[in-house]
Amino acid sequence: MAGEAQRAIEAILMVADEPVAPQLLAQLLELSPDRIEELCDELAGAYAAEDRGFVLLRVAGGYRFQSHPDLAPYVERFVLEGQSARLSAAALETLAIVAYKQPVSRAQMAAIRGVNVDAVARTLQQRGFIEEVARDPGPGQAILYGTTRLFLERLGLDSLSQLPPLADFVPGREVVETLERGLGVDTSAASAGAADSGIVDGSE
Amino acid sequence: MAGEAQRAIEAILMVADEPVAPQLLAQLLELSPDRIEELCDELAGAYAAEDRGFVLLRVAGGYRFQSHPDLAPYVERFVLEGQSARLSAAALETLAIVAYKQPVSRAQMAAIRGVNVDAVARTLQQRGFIEEVARDPGPGQAILYGTTRLFLERLGLDSLSQLPPLADFVPGREVVETLERGLGVDTSAASAGAADSGIVDGSE
Amino acid sequence: MGHEVQTAVFEGPFDLLLHLITRDEVDLWEISLTGIVDAYVAEVEAMAVVDLDAATEFLLIAAILVELKAKRLLPGRDEADIDEEFALYEERDLLLAKLLECKTFRDAGDALARMASAASMSSPRTAGLEPRFLGLVPDLLAGVSVADVHGAFIRASTPKPVPTVDLDHVAPIRISVGEVVDELSASLPARGPITFRALTEGLANRIDVVVRFLAILELYKSGLVDLGQSENFGDLEIRWCADATDTATIGAGA
Numbered sequence: 001m002a003g004e005a006q007r008a009i010e011a012i013l014m015v016a017d018e019p020v021a022p023q024l025l026a027q028l029l030e031l032s033p034d035r036i037e038e039l040c041d042e043l044a045g046a047y048a049a050e051d052r053g054f055v056l057l058r059v060a061g062g063y064r065f066q067s068h069p070d071l072a073p074y075v076e077r078f079v080l081e082g083q084s085a086r087l088s089a090a091a092l093e094t095l096a097i098v099a100y101k102q103p104v105s106r107a108q109m110a111a112i113r114g115v116n117v118d119a120v121a122r123t124l125q126q127r128g129f130i131e132e133v134a135r136d137p138g139p140g141q142a143i144l145y146g147t148t149r150l151f152l153e154r155l156g157l158d159s160l161s162q163l164p165p166l167a168d169f170v171p172g173r174e175v176v177e178t179l180e181r182g183l184g185v186d187t188s189a190a191s192a193g194a195a196d197s198g199i200v201d202g203s204e
Numbered sequence: 205m206a207g208e209a210q211r212a213i214e215a216i217l218m219v220a221d222e223p224v225a226p227q228l229l230a231q232l233l234e235l236s237p238d239r240i241e242e243l244c245d246e247l248a249g250a251y252a253a254e255d256r257g258f259v260l261l262r263v264a265g266g267y268r269f270q271s272h273p274d275l276a277p278y279v280e281r282f283v284l285e286g287q288s289a290r291l292s293a294a295a296l297e298t299l300a301i302v303a304y305k306q307p308v309s310r311a312q313m314a315a316i317r318g319v320n321v322d323a324v325a326r327t328l329q330q331r332g333f334i335e336e337v338a339r340d341p342g343p344g345q346a347i348l349y350g351t352t353r354l355f356l357e358r359l360g361l362d363s364l365s366q367l368p369p370l371a372d373f374v375p376g377r378e379v380v381e382t383l384e385r386g387l388g389v390d391t392s393a394a395s396a397g398a399a400d401s402g403i404v405d406g407s408e
Numbered sequence: 409m410g411h412e413v414q415t416a417v418f419e420g421p422f423d424l425l426l427h428l429i430t431r432d433e434v435d436l437w438e439i440s441l442t443g444i445v446d447a448y449v450a451e452v453e454a455m456a457v458v459d460l461d462a463a464t465e466f467l468l469i470a471a472i473l474v475e476l477k478a479k480r481l482l483p484g485r486d487e488a489d490i491d492e493e494f495a496l497y498e499e500r501d502l503l504l505a506k507l508l509e510c511k512t513f514r515d516a517g518d519a520l521a522r523m524a525s526a527a528s529m530s531s532p533r534t535a536g537l538e539p540r541f542l543g544l545v546p547d548l549l550a551g552v553s554v555a556d557v558h559g560a561f562i563r564a565s566t567p568k569p570v571p572t573v574d575l576d577h578v579a580p581i582r583i584s585v586g587e588v589v590d591e592l593s594a595s596l597p598a599r600g601p602i603t604f605r606a607l608t609e610g611l612a613n614r615i616d617v618v619v620r621f622l623a624i625l626e627l628y629k630s631g632l633v634d635l636g637q638s639e640n641f642g643d644l645e646i647r648w649c650a651d652a653t654d655t656a657t658i659g660a661g662a
Contacts, residue, residue: 007535010257011275015531016282028278029438053214066538071215076544078216079537082224088558092552098559113564116332116354122221126536127548152550155557193297221536259530273529281529296517301563304516316509359520360527374513375508383507387500 005029006039009063068119094120095129099151099163103133103144121145145194209233210243213267223266223357233259264356265363291331298324299333303355307348308339325349335357445470583616588623593632596648604644 008029012020026033040063044056052067067075083100087095094117097109109117124130125145133146147160157163212233217224220304226237226244230238233240242265248260261270271279289297298321301313312320328334336352351364375383448470452463537545547662596602604624608617624646625631632650 005273007255007257008275008278011271011279012282014255014258014269014533015279017535017568019283028281051211054209054218060319066531067215067218067534068342074212074232075219075541076216078224078228079218079541079545081232081546082220083545085548086550087548087552089563091548092560093564096557097564098556100561110330110332114326115335116327116352118332119222119354122534122536126221127545129549144342145216151549153550154547155353155554155609157554162554164554166561172365218533219535219537219541221534223602245511260534261530269533270540273526276529276531279531293514293517300513300516300520303520304513306577316506316513318510319504341468357532358527359523360530361523368516368519371513371515372511373519375511375515380504381506381644383504387504387617 001038005031005035006043009036009039009043013056013063016064019060020063020113021062026061064091088120090115091120091124095124095147095151098124098130098145099147100158100166102146104146105136105142105144108141209235209239209379210247213240213243213247217260217267217269217403220268223262223264223268225266230268261360262362263360264353289305290325291328293321294322295327295373299328299351299355301350302328302334302349303364308350309340309346357381385386458619583619584623585619587627588619589626592620592623594629596627596633599648600646601647604646607646 022033022036025036058074082182134144136142226240229240230237332354338348340346634647636645
């Protein structure tokens with residue numbers, strides 16, 4: 001039976017997104033780093049002995065679960081057939097928000113889109129289009145995301161400044177009217193006024 | 205020794221970031237979905253028997269690796285989404301109404317709770333627990349809400365059918381009598397009436 | 409009735425009523441309602457921000473209870489006819505059913521919370537693809553242009569207009585009773601006795617007739633006109649009977 005420590009290691013490595021350093025495991029489990037390495041090697045051996053479809057590897061300075069190389073063909077098919085080939089509208093909208101509003105937290109994205117963005121943000125991060133750029137200094141220290149170099153490359157941009165500026169952002173006609181009615185503004189006066197200040201006479 | 209198919213399942217689930225539907229696994233492994241379910245149940249059983257620190261769960265219509273609940277304390281710091289703030293009593297009540305009465309409009313929710321639910325509904329939508337599922341064909345075309353896959357994931361359910369039956373929550377006799385006394389309803393006449401109408405003789 | 413206030417602010421009036429009744433074994437008929445209202449006022453004062461929705465909803469509940477209670481206290485209740493009694497029961501049963509339904513979903517909500525906290529003990533693996541497979545992933549941004557990103561941002565950040573009820577088609581009422589009263593008090597003395605039908609012929613829409621009728625009642629109330637009706641459903645005869653001095657008061661009053 002796996003000891004409590006090994007069970008904890010398995011649980012941590014299953015949830016962790018990045019390789020976990022032995023020192024961190026040692027600290028969490030109040031064991032020496034050497035003891036951690038012993039336990040991990042034991043686990044790795046057990047998985048190999050039981051011919052598991054996954055392996056426990058030491059990679060990039062830490063331990064990590066990975067799929068067993070023998071099964072790469074299945075994983076490749078899963079990647080090609082299982083994943084959607086194009087960005088969903090929701091994912092593109094979320095990516096656009098990050099592009100224009102970065103650095104931005106997931107909560108702020110959810111506020112703008114009005115729906116939960118955790119799953120979409122995770123996918124965008126895994127595909128390498130957004131990354132953690134900072135931590136919100138405020139309470140909760142939420143992760144702040146920004147777009148990556150890969151994002152710029154894929155869109156053929158040199159820098160973010162080349163994104164179409166928002167200045168010529170013009171809401172659609174029906175949105176303007178609804179908002180004006182909502183604000184109780186007399187549409188005839190408002191559109192005249194607005195026209196002068198150039199807010200609404202955008203391209204149709 | 206785990207068969208080839210089970211190894212493939214383990215490998216795929218190790219790289220998946222969302223629950224993987226049995227139909228997809230069946231397609232990738234060229235097996236029937238029932239066979240996939242058998243293999244997964246076997247795997248889940250093996251992990252439990254070996255007292256692993258992780259579990260293979262069926263949640264929100266798909267299979268997924270998750271850390272074992274016993275090890276929650278160790279795992280907390282690695283959970284990206286973090287423990288979202290607790291829902292208020294009002295939010296929970298409204299969520300329960302949506303869960304059991306979906307598809308349901310905000311007006312219907314308000315009728316049950318006796319209060320305006322717009323703010324709470326918006327919070328639940330932003331937290332990703334409910335979403336717009338349809339439009340009421342009737343006049344006004346009210347938005348109809350239902351629960352999301354994330355709701356199932358967060359409650360560890362595979363499908364809505366696993367929700368405890370609503371009848372379990374219908375108040376028992378003693379509560380009804382307290383209410384009747386409170387409202388000054390003449391218990392002899394009323395309870396007879398109530399019993400006939402079958403409102404209150406829910407299971408004890 | 410010094411009941412300790414629960415930490416959770418009462419969200420809905422039904423919840424509060426449920427709480428006050430179930431917890432205090434309160435029988436609304438034996439004691440006065442002021443106990444309930446005082447408890448709620450204490451609640452409202454405790455709230456940092458008064459939630460108008462909850463407060464107004466409470467008034468609805470309090471009104472229902474006061475009405476129910478008043479019916480009971482009025483003398484001669486016993487020979488009140490049967491359907492009056494039945495209506496009273498029906499109202500109470502409706503309120504009882506609402507309270508039961510509210511309690512059902514409150515308990516269901518607690519059950520969901522317990523399930524959620526149990527499920528939160530186990531966290532999912534979200535590590536995702538290993539680097540070596542990333543190259544295989546179809547380029548999700550293939551064919552996505554800068555303009556698409558711009559359009560997507562506009563779509564995402566455009567405020568969704570809240571559907572409002574459009575009242576433009578409802579014709580606003582242009583004339584008020586006061587104006588018609590002044591108009592009649594000026595024209596009636598000269599015209600002598602006249603029937604209401606004659607007074608209102610030629611008026612296009614019904615609202616004007618109604619306003620005119622209300623004005624006549626106003627004048628009658630002030631004793632400036634005398635009304636007569638020779639037979640059932642006959643024409644209403646209006647006779648101006650005040651001298652000039654009284655008209656001044658009417659102008660201010662209406």
